[in-house]
Amino acid sequence: MTLTQAPTIDLSAPVNLRDLGGTPVADGVIATGFALRSDDLATITEDAADALVTEGLRSVIDLRSRDEVFITGRGPLLDRVVNYHHVPLMATIGSATTPHRDLAAVAAAAPLRTMNDMPSMHDLYVSRFETAPGALVSALAIMAHSPGATAFHCAAGKDRTGVLAAALLLALGADDETIIADYRATYPNLEAIMTRTGSYMHHVMALAGFDLQAYQNSTDDPDERLAKDQASMADTLATLRARYGDPLTPLYEAGLSTALIDALRERAVIA
Template sequence: MTTTTSVPAAGATSVPALPLSPPVNLRDLAGIPILGGITRPGFAWRADDLSLADDASARRLVGNGLSAVVDLRSVAEVEVTGRGVLGSLPVAYHHVPFMASIGTAMKDAAIREDAWDQSRFADMYIGLFENAAPQIVTALAVIAHSPGATVFHCAAGQDRTGVLAAALLLCLGAETEHIVRDYARTGENIDRVSARVRPVIEPVMARMGVRLDPAARAATRTVYSEAPIRGLLEHLHTAYPDPLQPLRGAGLTDGLCERLRRRALSA
């Protein structure tokens, strides 16, 4: 069930009436084998755009132990919706944009229609992991030090969220196949995700002079692929003696990884 609001969301500059609904790509990173055991429930969640969450969904997250939100969206995206309902609830908010401008990235992609093909996103993921390494380390530190559950999200909960999930699981000692399996679960939700985020992405892209028609056409003929996350992980394991090396260069320490593992394994 969806509802609409004509009231500007917390932190937004100017917002039209937007549909509010439960997130459709929200999941607990629980039950994943890591160094020393498996991840426990209520440690870290990943999601699609939480600024569009309806009141009931937002309050349910807080009731289930949510203490911090890490928002990976660009400044332009946040300007459209702000923090949403969660902005009025007792939850710490951390804006850690992985891209300076999603519009610029999509303008570059729009030059070639096949660049919208999700199966070709590995280079983008590699660029995010290496170029946004300081932001990734910041997000990991928030997860490590939050007293309750942390949820991180972008728009679809696929790309920027997928890169952060991979970084977190690498830090925890998860193997490639378990990281890929988590990423692939988004494919089960991608149609609903696309429908949910389109009302926000369209005005963001319109500001940048980008039309979404090529992306929409590509989405209708592209099967959701594991290739991007596999490409990222293969690159990290072959290009560096330690797949976490780009993050270590940005401040990731063994102590932070150990704290994350302790948090992931025990309440």
């Protein structure tokens, strides 16, 4: 697989968008209209953008890498009165394992690496807590101080979005079972997510040096792979607790404060 030109982006409605309202946390539940987690909001339709703004969306936290933002831009929300915050949890997708290579270097490389060279989701999630805690704290601060609803997203709304959702729920006092249940709620949407992002994710992954098509065509047992993937958040929380006691310790060391958590709770939690 080689790269030639930027892909055509097909706009479509989100398929993994959900309001965290009603999620149980310490001393109450999250208020509806406080935080939305989603798949890519840069590639939504004009109608979907209008609906989100009408329903109260005022801020977007984009967790994607610079490569992804370069390929898709900000989309229809650019033309709405919505505050945009680019808070990448990794500089590039390729930086999860190796330093970034530019488009020309990737296009000249043959063959692309297989997805098996990527770290496990569990390792990736733990590494976001440990190598990007400042970004997670910044995202929490945006949610604590932004009016209206804040949506946060990556491409699929599963991995980087799941890490930020876990950090938010931990800060609000949710138990591990609640965090894991929220994470697993994405799985029924995976096929729709792959369909929606298919017009450009192969290009994004190739830019990072990985062959997504080879991974999708893998002869690995899909049920075994799915079961391992679904355990990723539970394994992440267990690893963080084993290393630190409190899984938010890396965030505390990066500036997460009692005052910020109080501000989050004041905006987010209702009895």
